[in-house]
Amino acid sequence: xxxxxSIEGLKVIYHGFSALKGVSFDVEPGESFGLVGESxxxxxxxxxxxxxxxxxxxxxxxxxxxxxxxxxxxxxxxxVQMVFQDPYGSLHPRQTxxxxxxEPLAIHGLGQGEQRIQRALDEVGLGSGFRFRYSHQLSGGQxxxxxxxxxxxxxxxxxxxxxxxxxxxxxVQAEVLNLLEEIRGRRKLxxxxxxxxxAIITHMCERLMVMQSGEAVENLDxxxxxxxxxxxxxxxxxxxxxxxxxxxxxxxx
Amino acid sequence: MSELGQTRRDWLLSERPAxxxxxxxxxxxxxxxxxxxxxxxxxxxxxxxxxxxxxxLAPMLAPYSPVVGDLKTxxxxxxxxxxxxxxxxxxRDILSRLIYGSRWxxxxxxxxxxxxxxxxxxxxTVAGYAGGWTDxxxxxxxxxxxxxxxxxxxxxxxxxxxxxxxxxxxxxxxTSWPPYARIARAETLTIRNSDYIKAVQLMGxxxxxxxxxxxxxxxxxxxxxxxxxxxAGIILTAAGLGFLGLGAQPPLPEWGAMIASGRRFIxxxxxxxxxxxxxxxxxxxxxxxxxxGLRDALDPRSGEx
Amino acid sequence: xxxxxxxxxxxxxxxxRTGVIEAVRGVSFALGRERLGIVGESxxxxxxxxxxIMGxxxxxxxxxxxxxxxxxxxLLTAPATERRALRGKRIAMILQDAKYSLDPVMTIxxxxxxxxxxxxxNVNKAEATERAIAMLEAVQIRDPKRVFDLHPHxxxxxxxxxxxxxMMLIAGxxxxxxxxxxxxxxxxVQLExxxILDKLVSERGMGLIFISHDLRLVSSFCDRVxxxxxxxxxxxxxxxxxxxxxxxxxxxxxxxxxxxxxxxHPLPVLSRKPEWAA
Numbered sequence: 090x091x092x093x094x095s096i097e098g099l100k101v102i103y104h105g106f107s108a109l110k111g112v113s114f115d116v117e118p119g120e121s122f123g124l125v126g127e128s129x130x131x132x133x134x135x136x137x138x139x140x141x142x143x144x145x146x147x148x149x150x151x152x153x154x155x156x157x158x159x160x161x162x163x164x165x166x167x168x169v170q171m172v173f174q175d176p177y178g179s180l181h182p183r184q185t186x187x188x189x190x191x192e193p194l195a196i197h198g199l200g201q202g203e204q205r206i207q208r209a210l211d212e213v214g215l216g217s218g219f220r221f222r223y224s225h226q227l228s229g230g231q232x233x234x235x236x237x238x239x240x241x242x243x244x245x246x247x248x249x250x251x252x253x254x255x256x257x258x259x260x261v262q263a264e265v266l267n268l269l270e271e272i273r274g275r276r277k278l279x280x281x282x283x284x285x286x287x288a289i290i291t292h293m294c295e296r297l298m299v300m301q302s303g304e305a306v307e308n309l310d311x312x313x314x315x316x317x318x319x320x321x322x323x324x325x326x327x328x329x330x331x332x333x334x335x336x337x338x339x340x341x342x
Numbered sequence: 343m344s345e346l347g348q349t350r351r352d353w354l355l356s357e358r359p360a361x362x363x364x365x366x367x368x369x370x371x372x373x374x375x376x377x378x379x380x381x382x383x384x385x386x387x388x389x390x391x392x393x394x395x396x397x398x399l400a401p402m403l404a405p406y407s408p409v410v411g412d413l414k415t416x417x418x419x420x421x422x423x424x425x426x427x428x429x430x431x432x433x434r435d436i437l438s439r440l441i442y443g444s445r446w447x448x449x450x451x452x453x454x455x456x457x458x459x460x461x462x463x464x465x466x467t468v469a470g471y472a473g474g475w476t477d478x479x480x481x482x483x484x485x486x487x488x489x490x491x492x493x494x495x496x497x498x499x500x501x502x503x504x505x506x507x508x509x510x511x512x513x514x515x516x517t518s519w520p521p522y523a524r525i526a527r528a529e530t531l532t533i534r535n536s537d538y539i540k541a542v543q544l545m546g547x548x549x550x551x552x553x554x555x556x557x558x559x560x561x562x563x564x565x566x567x568x569x570x571x572x573x574a575g576i577i578l579t580a581a582g583l584g585f586l587g588l589g590a591q592p593p594l595p596e597w598g599a600m601i602a603s604g605r606r607f608i609x610x611x612x613x614x615x616x617x618x619x620x621x622x623x624x625x626x627x628x629x630x631x632x633x634x635g636l637r638d639a640l641d642p643r644s645g646e647x
Numbered sequence: 648x649x650x651x652x653x654x655x656x657x658x659x660x661x662x663x664r665t666g667v668i669e670a671v672r673g674v675s676f677a678l679g680r681e682r683l684g685i686v687g688e689s690x691x692x693x694x695x696x697x698x699x700i701m702g703x704x705x706x707x708x709x710x711x712x713x714x715x716x717x718x719x720x721x722l723l724t725a726p727a728t729e730r731r732a733l734r735g736k737r738i739a740m741i742l743q744d745a746k747y748s749l750d751p752v753m754t755i756x757x758x759x760x761x762x763x764x765x766x767x768x769n770v771n772k773a774e775a776t777e778r779a780i781a782m783l784e785a786v787q788i789r790d791p792k793r794v795f796d797l798h799p800h801x802x803x804x805x806x807x808x809x810x811x812x813x814m815m816l817i818a819g820x821x822x823x824x825x826x827x828x829x830x831x832x833x834x835x836v837q838l839e840x841x842x843i844l845d846k847l848v849s850e851r852g853m854g855l856i857f858i859s860h861d862l863r864l865v866s867s868f869c870d871r872v873x874x875x876x877x878x879x880x881x882x883x884x885x886x887x888x889x890x891x892x893x894x895x896x897x898x899x900x901x902x903x904x905x906x907x908x909x910x911x912h913p914l915p916v917l918s919r920k921p922e923w924a925a
Contacts, residue, residue, distance in 0.1 A: 127833035128804075140544055163546040171544055179537035183559050185365050192555075193545045218358030221365040226357070229689075239541070258688035258860065260917035263903035267913035285834060292905035292914070315908045330834040331907065333867035334841050379664070 091154040093118040093247060093279045094139070099148035101134050108134040110303040111148065118153075118246075121273060121280040123294035123311075125287055125327070131303040132283045136249045139281070140171055152247065163197060170240040171249040175256050176232035180224035186210075186235050187220045193243050209238040213268060230261035234268065241272065248273075250282040254289065266293060287331040291315055299324045376639040383635020389628025397444040404438035409593045411435070418611045428613040430604065436617045439595035443618065446596040447625060450511055450580040451573050457515035459569050462522025463561060467553050469523070470530025481527070488520035492579050493586070500588045507580075507596065510589035514579050518572065525568055529561045563640040570633035574626035581622055597622050651822055651854040652678040652700065655714035659695045659704055670695040670708075672878035678822070682848065682855040684865035684886065686900075687875035693858045696875070697824045700856070701740050702730045717822065736766040739815035743827040745807030749799040749814075756795030759783070759814045766818040782813040786843050805836035809843060816847060822854045830859065841868060862889075862900050874900070877924035896923055 092115035101109040109131045116122040124132040137143035139150055141161035150157045152168060173179035180189060190206045199205065210220060213234040224232055233253060240248060253269065254262040270293065273280055284290050290297050291311050299306040299321070307321045319325050355372070359365040378384050396403060406425075411417075411433030421428040427436040469480035496513035503509050533539060534557070542556055581598025583589035585605075590596030592603075597618040604615030659671035671692040676683065687693040699710045702722065715722045717738060722730065734740075742748040750758055759779040764770055770778075776795075783791035786809040799807050808828060815823065828844070829837040845868070848855050859865045866872050866886040874881045874897045882894040892898050899917035 127835065142540060142543070161546075166544060166546040171541070173537045173541065175537055179541055181538045181542075181556060185359075185362065187362065192542060192547070196545050196547050196551070218360075221359035221361060222357070223365065223369065236541075243545070259862070259900060260688060260903050260919075263905075263914040263916050266905065267916065270913060288905040288907050291907045292910075292912075315910075326835055328907070330838050333863050334838060334845075335867070336845065375664075 092116060092151075093120070093153055094122075094281060095149075095151040095154075096135065096139075097149045097151075099135065099138060099150065100146040101131070101138050101143050102146045103144065108143070108303055109138070112300070112303075112305050113148075114298050114305070114308065116247075116279055116281055118279055119277050120296065121282060121294045123290035123297035124281070124283045124300060125285065125290050125297055126300035126306075127285055127327075129302060130300040132300050133251055134303075136171065136251050136281065136283055139169065139249060141165075166245075167197065167243050168245050169247045169249065170243060170245040171251065172233070172236050172240050172253045174252040176229045176236060177224075177256070179236050180227075180232055182224060185221045185223055186215075186227075189224075189235060190239055190242055193239065197243060199243075205242055209242045212241065212272065213238045228261075229257050230265060233257060233261075233265050237265075237268065237272070241276075244276075245278070247279045247281065250280060252284050253282075255284065255286070262289075269293065287314070287327055299327065373639045377635050380635045380638055382631050383638070386628045386631025386633075386635060389624060390632055393444055393448065393625055393628065396441055397448050400441050400445055404435075404441040406435035406438040408434065408439040408442040408595045418607065418614070420611070421613055427617045428611070430600070430614045431607065436600075436613065439600060440597070440617055440621050443595040443597045443600065443621070444625075446507065446590060446594060447577055447580075447622075450507065450514070451576055453511045454515045454518055454576050455569050455573070457512075458519040459522055459565055462519040462524075463526050463558060463565055465519070466523035466526025466528075467530045467557050467561060470527040471534055471549065471553050471557060477527075480523075484520045484523045487517060490517050492517045493582060496583050496586075496588050505588050505591055507584075507590040507594065510580055510583045513583070514576055518576065521572070522565055522568060525564050526558075526561045529564055530557050533557055533560055563636075567633050567637040567640065570629055570636055573629040573633075577622055577626055577629075650677045650679055650716075651718060652856075653714055653716045654678075654696075654700065655712060657696060657699060657712040657715060658710070659692070659699050660709045661705070661707060662709070669878055671699065674873075674875070674878075674880050676873055676880070676883060678854050678856065680821075680852050680854050681871065682857060682869040684857045684859065684869035684872040685875060686859060686862045686865050686872055688860055688900075690877070691875040692878035693875050694826055697740070697826050697856060697858050701738060701824055702734060703740070732766075735762060735815075735820070736818045737820050738822045738824065739818070739820040740824045740826065741808075741811050741815050741828050744831045745799055745804065745811045749807065749811060751799055754796050754798055755802070755810045755814075756780070756783075759810070759817055762814050763817045778817060779813070782817045783810065785816075785847065786810070786813045787839070788813075803836075804832050805840055808832060808840050812840070812844060812847070816851075819851070820853065822856070823848065824856045824858070826858045827860070828857075829864075830861070837864075862897075863904065879924075881923060895920070 094116040097113045099109055099112045100107070112131070112135065124135060126132045134143055138145050152165070157165070187206060190209055191202055194202050194205060206220070207217065210217065215231065215234055215238070219227070219231065227235065250269070254265050257265060266289065272278065282290065282293055291314055294311055296308070296310055297314065298308045301323055307319065307324050309319065313319070314328070317328065319328065353364065354368045356364065356368065359368055411429065413433045416429045416433040418431055419425055419429040425435050425437065427440065429435055465480050465484060469477040492514055495517055496510055499509045499513045539552060539556060542552055580589055581601060584596045584598025585602040587602065590599045592599065600618040601615045604618070607614050655675045657671055657674045658669070661668040661670060674696055685693045685696060695704065698704045700715065700722070704710050710723070712723060717733065720733070749755065756776070756779055759782060760772070760775040763775045763778060780791045780795055783794055788794050788806060788809055794802065794806065794810065802810065825844070829840050832840060857865055857869050866889045869886050871883065872886050872889065873883050874894065876896050881896045882892060884892060889901065892901065896917070899915070902915045903917050905914060
């Protein structure tokens with residue numbers, strides 16, 4: 090079975106700085122794959138490279154077996170879409186939700202705008218009352234739902250998720266994670282999800298790759314991680330850190 | 343009546359607008375409320391509205407002809423019952439000339455705004471979004487035009503095409519657009535890296551579409567504010583050109599030209615230059631207050647409500 | 648245990664064009680030389696509570712309380728000079744991101760020295776520099792002399808946070824208010840910074856108010872926890888007893904977080920009852 094998304098030896102260099110130093114992994118169709126790491130690990134850079142927003146120095150990216158070149162075409166954008174981290178920055182401040190959702194339809198010349206928009210809003214749990222609001226009239230969770238609706242309105246098969254809930258409150262995060270899970274099940278999407286939070290990745294994904302300083306540290310199954318069957322010390326540190334503070338381990342004076 | 347007013351206000355401020363127009367009107371309403379809360383800004387608006395009304399109704403408001411004067415009996419009369427602002431050296435009623443002159447002031451200001459602002463917006467947004475060579479070339483072009491002093495350029499135009507208010511307008515417009523380009527470019531540079539622009543790029547939008555439909559709308563408020571604040575300067579520049587005899591030609595009742603011709607009598611018959619000077623002062627003040635008020639009302643960062 | 652801080656019915660309101668916003672609506676607690684965590688989501692009023700205690704609420708805010716006393720001193724009626732003397736010397740505050748809360752144009756060392764000399768008038772520059780470097784060492788900065796001469800943007804997030812802790816602790820305060828001190832840091836760095844805070848607070852016998860949105864982190868670090876929602880206190884409990892929390896909001900907040908090893912699909916969602924905000 091061809092992988093839905095295949096990355097090999099990907100290197101990204103920004104103005105002399107090596108953000109990605111040769112990373113490889115595959116994502117199977119319908120799978121949810123997680124990229125975990127701290128800041129500077131390069132996990133977001135991978136998403137950007139796939140989306141065509143990062144300068145790829147070497148390596149290949151293939152979607153459904155087809156290698157991607159330097160530029161992306163419209164057909165690509167109908168297959169791959171992205172949800173950004175900051176709900177407060179990913180929606181145009183001067184456009185209503187309706188206008189935001191119309192834009193992808195207009196760019197790709199898709200008809201039946203009314204039904205599509207209505208359906209998109211229903212799918213993310215926003216009623217019609219939200220359709221003509223501006224983004225500053227929406228809460229963080231609502232904005233993220235609009236961002237998800239916008240990503241889904243072109244009916245992609247792959248969704249790139251860049252820490253979609255890290256800017257949200259805990260209770261809202263749970264709702265959005267549930268929504269993302271439900272959508273994936275219903276539409277049989279493939280997810281590539283980036284997070285610094287191991288708990289979120291273990292909840293949402295089936296396999297994951299731990300990254301540090303632009304390199305892959307370890308590839309794991311989520312079950313292995315949950316059972317603490319990790320081989321690298323960095324992964325172990327991350328696991329320990331996610332368990333919270335241990336007052337018993339005081340610093341030595 | 344108050345009940346009806348209440349429901350209309352509720353409709354505008356509704357949390358769940360049911361249509362595009364309702365949402366847009368709601369936003370305009372909120373900005374309006376914020377604007378009118380500022381008394382000085384409101385005063386500025388009233389002054390400008392008064393200017394518009396006076397210009398529109400000039401034939402009805404002016405008691406005398408602005409161009410024909412009574413040379414025999416009415417030369418250089420001081421302000422009085424017959425002539426509220428006195429008469430000039432050709433016996434023409436100054437009030438009437440002032441009223442008709444408002445048309446010329448508006449003519450200059452509106453034309454310059456219509457020519458300069460779109461050019462500046464286009465150059466600035468394209469330069470800011472494209473970056474690289476395009477940015478460098480466009481900005482150097484902007485610098486070239488910025489280097490021209492308005493009056494010197496007007497002189498050049500006059501030498502080439504002859505004096506006249508149209509050429510004055512052209513000269514002013516050509517030297518006014520660079521600051522707008524700079525503002526638009528600065529805004530574009532900030533906006534360019536935001537996630538919502540990335541999101542639209544990720545939909546496959548062409549650069550033209552992004553600049554026209556996503557970036558320009560965000561630059562417009564800064565531009566409107568700057569243009570409004572510049573209007574005072576434009577009026578003064580036009581007046582200056584008129585003063586030098588390069589702008590409006592006699593017998594046009596343009597305020598600057600009126601000051602020029604009244605200069606000779608400033609010591610004894612101060613009203614000939616003083617009245618148009620006062621008019622320029624009031625209108626410039628009006629535009630300044632309006633511009634300041636608009637900036638406070640339209641600042642996207644202060645949020646709504 | 649004598650109370651270091653007494654807060655009774657604290658209220659913070661903001662007048663706006665369309666009415667009043669009540670950010671904090673009657674918060675009461677007493678703090679001794681212990682660690683208290685204030686947990687809440689955005690809009691719960693937790694940050695405003697901390698700022699009101701510190702006297703740093705925005706100028707248009709109206710702060711009122713039946714009692715707001717630090718070591719017996721009434722913070723609401725004390726003159727401004729007295730409150731300023733308390734701030735920094737006896738009550739300190741650390742904020743979320745050192746990049747925004749440290750002066751970007753001054754070196755780290757200079758800021759620490761300045762803080763010290765502001766509160767201890769008869770310390771000369773040389774001694775202040777020595778103490779500043781000693782403080783940087785105490786926060787586990789390995790090369791304190793080098794960091795002394797760096798600017799805030801030249802150091803990593805974790806180091807900046809440690810520098811801020813150093814700056815806030817150098818005058819020897821008795822109460823520390825930490826507003827999301829580790830939220831902007833990577834998770835491994837968070838633990839390092841927290842260990843340093845843990846050590847210093849214990850050594851000096853300070854009182855600590857730890858404000859955060861992270862209920863689990865706070866409960867693992869503090870002795871007691873206050874859970875806030877819509878400006879009010881939903882529940883006050885001992886950190887060790889968090890699992891047996893009574894209030895449905897606290898329970899909901901605990902439940903809705905994904906946990907490694909606990910496989911719940913879908914995650915339990917918090918259903919907000921309007922009577923909580925009443």
